[in-house]
Amino acid sequence: MHALLAIDQGTTSTRAIVFSARGEKLGQAQKELEQHYPDDGWVEHDANEIWQATLVVCRQALKDANLSAQQIASIGITNQRETTVLWDRATGLPLHRAIVWQDRRTAARCAQLRAEGWEATVQERTGLLLDPYFSATKLEWLLDHVPGARLRAERGELAFGTIDTWLLWCLTEGKVHATDASNASRTLLFDIDRQVWDEELLTLFRIPHSLLPKVLDSSADYGQAAAFVLGAPVAIGGMAGDQQAALLGQACFQPGMVKSTYGTGCFMMKNTGVQRVHSHNRLLSTVAYRLHGEVTYAIEGSIFVAGAAVQWLRDGLRLIEKASDTEAIARNTGDAHGVYLVPAFTGLGAPYWDPHARGAILGLTRDTGIGEIVIAGLQSVGFQSRDLIEAMQRDGAEAFTTLRVDGGMVVNSWLTQALADLTGVPVDRPTVTETTALGAAYLAGLSSGLYASLDAIASLWQCDRSFTPQMPKMRRESLYAGWRDAVRRVASPSLSS
Numbered sequence: 001m002h003a004l005l006a007i008d009q010g011t012t013s014t015r016a017i018v019f020s021a022r023g024e025k026l027g028q029a030q031k032e033l034e035q036h037y038p039d040d041g042w043v044e045h046d047a048n049e050i051w052q053a054t055l056v057v058c059r060q061a062l063k064d065a066n067l068s069a070q071q072i073a074s075i076g077i078t079n080q081r082e083t084t085v086l087w088d089r090a091t092g093l094p095l096h097r098a099i100v101w102q103d104r105r106t107a108a109r110c111a112q113l114r115a116e117g118w119e120a121t122v123q124e125r126t127g128l129l130l131d132p133y134f135s136a137t138k139l140e141w142l143l144d145h146v147p148g149a150r151l152r153a154e155r156g157e158l159a160f161g162t163i164d165t166w167l168l169w170c171l172t173e174g175k176v177h178a179t180d181a182s183n184a185s186r187t188l189l190f191d192i193d194r195q196v197w198d199e200e201l202l203t204l205f206r207i208p209h210s211l212l213p214k215v216l217d218s219s220a221d222y223g224q225a226a227a228f229v230l231g232a233p234v235a236i237g238g239m240a241g242d243q244q245a246a247l248l249g250q251a252c253f254q255p256g257m258v259k260s261t262y263g264t265g266c267f268m269m270k271n272t273g274v275q276r277v278h279s280h281n282r283l284l285s286t287v288a289y290r291l292h293g294e295v296t297y298a299i300e301g302s303i304f305v306a307g308a309a310v311q312w313l314r315d316g317l318r319l320i321e322k323a324s325d326t327e328a329i330a331r332n333t334g335d336a337h338g339v340y341l342v343p344a345f346t347g348l349g350a351p352y353w354d355p356h357a358r359g360a361i362l363g364l365t366r367d368t369g370i371g372e373i374v375i376a377g378l379q380s381v382g383f384q385s386r387d388l389i390e391a392m393q394r395d396g397a398e399a400f401t402t403l404r405v406d407g408g409m410v411v412n413s414w415l416t417q418a419l420a421d422l423t424g425v426p427v428d429r430p431t432v433t434e435t436t437a438l439g440a441a442y443l444a445g446l447s448s449g450l451y452a453s454l455d456a457i458a459s460l461w462q463c464d465r466s467f468t469p470q471m472p473k474m475r476r477e478s479l480y481a482g483w484r485d486a487v488r489r490v491a492s493p494s495l496s497s
Contacts, residue, residue, distance in 0.1 A: 007078070011265075015028065027063070029058075039105070047097070054170075078439065078440035085162070086149065126185065137205065150206075154210075177213045179214075180240055182287045196215075218443050219443040220447060239443065245435075256397075262407035267301070267303070269286075274297070279395050304343075309345075311323070326415075330418075339373060341361050344359045361376065382422030429465050
């Protein structure tokens, strides 16, 4: 038997899933990840904790599948993007906790660069905006604030990577320092047209070239996981950022196809083919994947808080015991009764890009209870999704015929129906909702020869259930107008004016 092992290292947990060649789940394991909040808007992870958790879940997933390392054809890695790790090449030890994609500590630096007129150049080269979300200013911050880091970096003693690169380094015992084009495209340092690290941007952010990993295709020879990892060496053949991996797992291989992933954040991605689209509505142009040296591009809208809002209702407010409780609560309550939750806990993402906005619950009355607040949290995901759809359509996208959804949140059928109702777009939920991990497995399978082509992978996609809009249009528009007003109330003055 030839199975595939996917490592799915996310923001709130680390997972490993074993898939058959047909994309069937054979075994899995998951371990939650501790979040560190050292200051307002700051978010950090312990990179060593991530690595140790990866070892644990990979071994547990193989055991759950009742397979040995010799039965794994290849490993695929997918990861929380933009999260930044800086480590010592000699010892392999991180110099600081990883700075997470949600972290906003470099907002002032980004504002300074915008004021200096750099955003147009950055957007033209990278497809991205000047925002703390991306890796470059995080890495610059580490070099400036970790004692001796900049001097050591200039001497070639340190290595930088996003989580994919960090895990690859650990899996190969430091033999391979590489990333794929999709992850490289999220750093603010990579020219997505020329497919090279951009020297002018490296100079702008004062980042030595020697820190950077080699950029490979998304399906490529990434070396081997050392024998100690699983009991025997195993090839590593695929790598992609989590949202690009989900696009692959959803088999959105044709230009115009759209997927939206609902995990910690929400990320909507539209395949634009070999043509890069330049957004005029503050969306991102990015690399979807690179195969055989040919780039497929995408346009993307990124929402910072989706599932994290439910996590906050559970852990912060203690309104629910577990995330799955929200479906029954929403069904029993029925309506938010004018309550809106704007989950701008670390600012607002696309299409607002307001790092200074903060969250709020609006429309509270004496009758408001747990149910209304839970529904408002779930509906915030639908409203933010509509924000992205409208921005894509202003950028010239044709009217959406369907939206393929995935991620942990969409097992909630009340939420999935709400997505269709609040956006007015039919929603398809696949049989396998762990499409991020599945996409990483597919890339590994392409590398190992289990799949002859993307067409072979596309034939494996299956729809579990379709959700069609049921809400009257007048009601949909009224609710969305209320959402837009709520967003204006939490936006920083420069954006709300």
